[in-house]
Amino acid sequence: MAAPVSAEEAAASEGGGPDPAAAGRPLLLGVRHHGPGSARAVRAALEAARPRTVLIEGPPEADVLIPLAADGDMRPPVALLAHAVDEPGRSSFWPMAEFSPEWVALRWALEHGVPARFIDLPATHTLAWQRHEEPEEAEEEAEEAEGSGEAEGRPESAEAEGGCAVRTPGLGDGPAPDRGRTVERGEGGAGAGGGSGVGQGSGRAEASADGPGDADGSGADDEGRGSGGVDGGRGSGGVDGGRDGLRRDPLGTLAEVAGYDDPERWWEDVVEHRATGTKDPFAPFAALEEAMGALRETYDRDAATPEDGRDLVREAYMRIQLRSAQREFGADGVAVVCGAWHVPALRRKVALAADRALLKGLPKVRADLTWVPWTHRRLARAGGYGAGIDAPGWYAHLFASRDRPVERWLTRVAVLLREEDRIVSSAHVIEAVRLAETLAALRGRPLPGLSETTDAVRAVLCEGSDVPLALVRDRLVVGDVLGEVPAGAPAVPLQRDLDRLQRRLRLRPEAAERELALDLRKENDAERSRLLHRLRLLGVEWGEPAASHGSTGTFRETWRLRWEPELAVRVAEAGVWGTTVLAAATAKAETDAAAAGGLAQVTELAERCLLAALPDALPTVMRVLADRAALDTDVGHLAQALPALARSLRYGDVRGTDTGALAEVAAGLAERIFVGLPPACVSLDADAADRMRRHVDAVHGAVGMLDEHVDLPARWRAVLRVLSRRDSVPGVVRGRAVRLLLDEGELEPGEAARVMGLALSPGTPPGDAAAWIEGFVGGGSGGGLLLVHDERLLALVDGWLTTVPADVFTDVLPLLRRTFSAYEPGVRRTLGELVRRGPGKRGREPAAHAGTPGFATGLDERRADAVLPVIRLLLGLGPDPGTAEDPDPGTAEEGMARDVTSREGTASDGTASDGTAYDGAADDRMGDYGRGDGARAGGVKADGETGGGALAGVGA
Helix, strand or coil, X not given: CCCHXXXXXXXXXCCCCCCHHHHCCCEEEEECCCCHHHHHHHHHHHHHHCCCEEEECCCHHHHHHHHHHHCCCCECCEEEEEXXXXXXXXXXXXXXXXXXXXXXXXXXXXHCCCCEEECCCCHHHHHHHHHHHHHHHHHHHHHHHHHHXXXXXXXXXXXXXXXXXXXXXXXXXXXXXXXXXXXXXXXXXXXXXXXXXXXXXXXXXXXXXXXXXXXXXXXXXXXXXXXXXXXXXXCCCCCCCHHHHHHHCHHHHHHHHCCCCCHHHHHHHHHHCCCCCCCCCCHHHHHHHHHHHHHHHHHHHCCCCHHHHHHHHHHHHHHHHHHHHHHHHCHHHEEEEEEHHHHHHHHCCCCHHHHHHHHCCCCCCCEEEEXXXXXXXXXXXXXXXXXXXXXXXXXXXXXXXXXXXXXXXXHHHHHHHHHCCCCCCHHHHHXXXXXXXXXXXXXXXXXXXXXXXXHHHHHHHCCCCHHHHHHHHHHHHHCCCECECXXXXXXXXXXXXXXXXXXXXXXXXXXXXXXXXEECCCHHHHHHHHHHHHHHHCCCCCEEEECCCCCCCCCEEEEEECCCCCHHHHHHHHHHHCCCHHHHHHHHHHHHHHHCCCHHHHHHHHHHHHHHCCCCCHHHHHHHHHHHHHHCCCXXXXXXXXXXXXXXXXXXXXXXXXXXXXXXXXXXXXXXXXXXXXXXXXXXXXXXHHHHHHHHHHHHHHHHHCCCCCHHHHHHHXXXXXXXXXXXXXXXXXXXXXXXXXHCCCCCHHHHHHHHHHHCCCCCCHHHHHHHHHHHHCCCCCHHHHHHHCXXXXXXXXXXXXXXXXXXXXXXXXXXXXXXXXXCHHHHHHHHHHHHHCCCCCCCCCHHHCCCCCCCCCCCHHHHHCCHHHHHHHHCCXXXXXXXXXXXXXXXXXXXXXXXXXXXXXXXXXXXXXXXXCCCCCCCCCCCCCCCCCCCCCCECCCCCECCCHHHHCCC
């Protein structure tokens, strides 16, 4: 191993600055987390200094996990996961990518046999600190919301600042959306190093919408790219931004001082695009330390709040660990890799007793740590990671490309676009490279950055369109890279069982979303389905059921799969239910059954137990279901529960599950619905009547699936007859009952027309009649096609509509619009055509307008003959021997005249020869019916006389 003095001599001989380690001081390497420039600089500095130990910002409990970083099966991006043993949902992550300086330092130490240690505040304290501060935070937020008058009036800096400066000591304190607390810790706040180099962030952050438990509790990152960055939505700290802006985004402040309005562009110009052959490997760290020292002087001078004290606690612990390492390895044999924000604090001379006093009395919890896979998408700030970066895929490319990064990047973009069937040639790539270099020169940048390459891709490869550019950003700039951890990494027993099942079923977790089609008749697919349903029952939402394409059979299932890193936390949480997926799902189902709040929840749980094949849990669930069904007297609850039971019986048939007990409960439930439904439909308001109509539809569908009980369908049809005849039942329910009877063949079309005529008679209030129509032909149940094919019913509706008095027409119009707007556009257009010429007149009208409006129905042979010479010429047949050589000079003019005026039966004012207007009101929609003066276009004349075709006014 080369002595530190050798590195100093080498640096001095090349004209660089002295090696800090050679001066008897530790080598402090302040970095920007997830920065490829920082990562390269760290490796160069470690190669030059050759320290005897490497200290890295991170939880010290993870020291035993460091050797796994050298395992051949460990592939970044990965993350350290810490969770409380007694509350697994309370957790924190420390993400690392291949281009993260902390990962580079770990790998360098392992490759050179140098001890590596984590020196940040232990996870046992940070996880406990979350728990103790939650009640206080809730009270403070409530008081602040009450004082400001708006719940969301808090400044975002309270959530953005990272490290110990805000909310919690170096941890993200965001609540998990489901249960427990999941925090993705990205070092926040210090644009250039305000937090943990491994994403150990802080600040309280809400859970990300992208996935469960992604409560990235970091604010701005140590790289200035976090929430406080320009892209973070709060702007840079700025020279005049105050100490909050300074702590949130110190790189933004430095960039503004340098004359940049974008901290990202400044960082790329001074670090990422810095020549790798720089003589002094320590120069960038010295310059960054000096800059951060000046910023910390301003910040620490005003430090007085508890949030500021959290940074002090973390830095006190790091100084204690640094002293210990110096005693063991010597002052000149220690290298520290941490966020640049902390470097001035670690360099500062502070009494050991003072540091220990800050750590006295910190709360503790028992914590477990392990490695888990991570994704580039979760490294992106857009994914909710406060310490994230905008372009993890781009940064990974910069780190991996030793030469010609722009050319290689644009070649990758071209390959992606070609895979998507876009025409991209080598000439496109060459021109895009030239454009990117030209843009960089015009903007005064040393090399093209992401903005220049993006502009070049948009202009050349995407031809100015942002649609393919969005694909490039999603697939390449961000990417779906999923890391891997070795099998020997610590894990809860449930996770190990899940890993075993994934390997056996060949169901590999992937970061990219994909569809999985299963055929339940195949054993392997059936087991896959059971696994996914069991995981969903445990709250591990790896897969989401989707609609199957091309098949409606119950033996088909389609899933959308996407593995998120936070699912490792959900698995750890579910570990309290059992050591295997089957045992845990069984125990969880039994507990959920006992705690279910309603009958519908229990029936849904029974369905899920059948889907997940949990035979041991089903008896318990069925017992609870029977008890709840016996005690529940609400017909609405019973109607909600029956469809789930019917579906369960259906699935049981496909999966070979014994559903005898379930069938008995379903039959009993149906009987109680048949008895209680007619009385429950009396004296309902409009909203309650609409809910009851939906219950009737649901029960009708469920009874159709209970075909083993031959008497149930007959009993149900009898109930429908009762509902259709009772005047006390709301019109929407009566109309739906008549429609269901008609669909089942229990009511002849003529009888249905008679019943409709009675329901729409002049003695029926218009509101009730409109509700009856909605129940009969509304609700997306195919009522539009029924009116199209049975013009007797259409004539009844049209005739009733023409008799509605003008003063009440506006009251029923919204209901009618809602009914007819649910139809497909083609159905509405056909109805409009039928109403225009009058229902019931099909086949008796002249066929002049059976074709497309504006065109004659017959063929104009003279005009057709005019194109024959051209066609013969195209086909190589030569001129028609029967055609005269000299055509009539007037033929062209006459043809043009015919083109304009010979559309038979069509007038230029939009009126057909038979006097029927087709101004579009009855074509794609059925007109604008209601007017303020009560007159209806096409239905009521100006003097109040009612005309034909009134239904043309009811449109979508």
